[in-house]
Amino acid sequence: MSLLKERRVLIFGASILVGFLFIVLLRAHGTAGNTLQQEAALPSLIQTEQENQQLAADNDKLRQELAKYNEGANTSALALQQLQDSNMNAGLIPVAGPGIRITLNDAQKKGVSDDPQNYVIHEAYIRLLVNILWSGGAEAIAVNGQRIMGSTEIFCSGPYIQINGTRQVPPYIIEAIGDIHNLQSVLNFAYTWDQLGDFQSVYGITRKLEVVDHLHIPAGKPQKVQYAQPVKEGS
Amino acid sequence: MAPWKRELALPVTLVAIALGILISIAVQTQKNVSAAEKINAQRMTAAKSVLTNVQAQNDQLKKTNQQLTAQLEQARKQGRTDPAVLAELDRAGILDGTRKVEGPGVQIFIDDRKQDHKTVLPITPDNLLEIINTLRFAGAEAISVNQQRIVASTAIVYSGSSTILVNQVPITRVEGIPYEIDAIGNQDTLVDYFSNLEADALKKSGINVSIVRKTVQIPSFKGSRTFRLAKPEQND
Numbered sequence A: 001m002s003l004l005k006e007r008r009v010l011i012f013g014a015s016i017l018v019g020f021l022f023i024v025l026l027r028a029h030g031t032a033g034n035t036l037q038q039e040a041a042l043p044s045l046i047q048t049e050q051e052n053q054q055l056a057a058d059n060d061k062l063r064q065e066l067a068k069y070n071e072g073a074n075t076s077a078l079a080l081q082q083l084q085d086s087n088m089n090a091g092l093i094p095v096a097g098p099g100i101r102i103t104l105n106d107a108q109k110k111g112v113s114d115d116p117q118n119y120v121i122h123e124a125y126i127r128l129l130v131n132i133l134w135s136g137g138a139e140a141i142a143v144n145g146q147r148i149m150g151s152t153e154i155f156c157s158g159p160y161i162q163i164n165g166t167r168q169v170p171p172y173i174i175e176a177i178g179d180i181h182n183l184q185s186v187l188n189f190a191y192t193w194d195q196l197g198d199f200q201s202v203y204g205i206t207r208k209l210e211v212v213d214h215l216h217i218p219a220g221k222p223q224k225v226q227y228a229q230p231v232k233e234g235s
Numbered sequence B: 001m002a003p004w005k006r007e008l009a010l011p012v013t014l015v016a017i018a019l020g021i022l023i024s025i026a027v028q029t030q031k032n033v034s035a036a037e038k039i040n041a042q043r044m045t046a047a048k049s050v051l052t053n054v055q056a057q058n059d060q061l062k063k064t065n066q067q068l069t070a071q072l073e074q075a076r077k078q079g080r081t082d083p084a085v086l087a088e089l090d091r092a093g094i095l096d097g098t099r100k101v102e103g104p105g106v107q108i109f110i111d112d113r114k115q116d117h118k119t120v121l122p123i124t125p126d127n128l129l130e131i132i133n134t135l136r137f138a139g140a141e142a143i144s145v146n147q148q149r150i151v152a153s154t155a156i157v158y159s160g161s162s163t164i165l166v167n168q169v170p171i172t173r174v175e176g177i178p179y180e181i182d183a184i185g186n187q188d189t190l191v192d193y194f195s196n197l198e199a200d201a202l203k204k205s206g207i208n209v210s211i212v213r214k215t216v217q218i219p220s221f222k223g224s225r226t227f228r229l230a231k232p233e234q235n236d
Helices: A005-070 A075-090 A125-133 A180-187 A191-203 B005-077 B081-098 B123-137 B187-204
Strands: A095-105 A140-143 A154-157 A160-163 A166-168 A172-177 A206-219 B101-111 B142-146 B156-159 B163-166 B177-183 B210-219
Touching: A005 A075, A005 B005, A075 B005, A075 B081, A095 A180, A125 A140, A125 A172, A125 A180, A125 A191, A125 B123, A125 B156, A140 A160, A140 A206, A154 B123, A160 A180, A166 B156, A172 A206, A172 B101, A172 B187, A180 B081, A191 A206, B101 B123, B101 B142, B101 B187, B123 B142, B123 B163, B123 B177, B177 B210, B187 B210
Parallel strands: none
Antiparallel strands: A095 A172, A095 A206, A140 A172, A154 A160, A160 A166, B101 B177, B101 B210, B142 B177, B156 B163
């Protein structure tokens, strides 16, 4: 059946219209995709901003230190003060102060049907709790009398947990000096702390928290430095 | 001309009306889209200029930081400080992370971005803590994660559901491989421990992992540490 000329023209016109509508739709879709690119710029903005704040604070610290030298203070005394600060940061000086003590212990009776792993304290719990306490502003932490330093490993070696190269067995006692309210509240928000509470009621492990007015946290032994060299900015 | 059929009049009118509406909507949409495009472009340029500013500020701050550190080193040397104390200061600065350090070590790249035909479990703060712990176990003397120096008091936590904070700074990378971990120490031990204890598990989660031996530079710790409650006691 052949179409009449006028109808062909009509269909042609309609096709063009439909095509036009399609293009409009596609363009609208295209712009929607574009916003993604813009959103990706935001995290890097926030990150750089935060890094800037960190740098600005560090610069202030350096300026203050430099000002002391420029004021003609006794350089030897300043260097010794700096050394004391560094050793304090590195955990090489024993400290005392208020804080909290967490005691974790394996369950005394082990169930037969369940996974035996549920009845013991794993090194990951200790590692996670230490991380949480730092995030809560802890100033010094020790586990079973081992000071947590930059080089400290909390590593599972079968029947014991290795900390600072020493073998530790349960009960594990985590002591942290810091603001007791902050330390308690970060624990309350922490999944690991919650989970240990569940394990206490279901499997009988020990999870105890005490507030202590006067904690003593011993100094750590400095790691031997063999490979790292300080980079001199001046030269 | 062919005679119009009466029964066609109604459908044709309806189609014509429908087309008319569609055309007007399309025109309207087109207008909105052009407006939206314009606004978007403006926003993009605004965001870009802010980002460029912040970036420039960042470069400036880094430069100032280097200059101040250099001046401080100079000031220490000029004073008649005992060289033994200066050496002690260097060592203590490596241990507490306040010195930028350089030395033989490893560079680890971890890529947890989504890939085709493969499910990838994204890296969590717990993963990073475990990797750092293993590097410490391997005797690493200095560690950094995305250029943040890891010290004793470094906390690694989520901010929101996916941004990871290290030393309270977000370490998310928008472009390139998401995580770079550098460590200085015995290269054989670092490679051996990382490969055997960490790499396999990560690979099983669909994550791409690489470790190379390299002389690396690790930046200084720039966060703050204050001792308000902890008082030093006599060394015994």
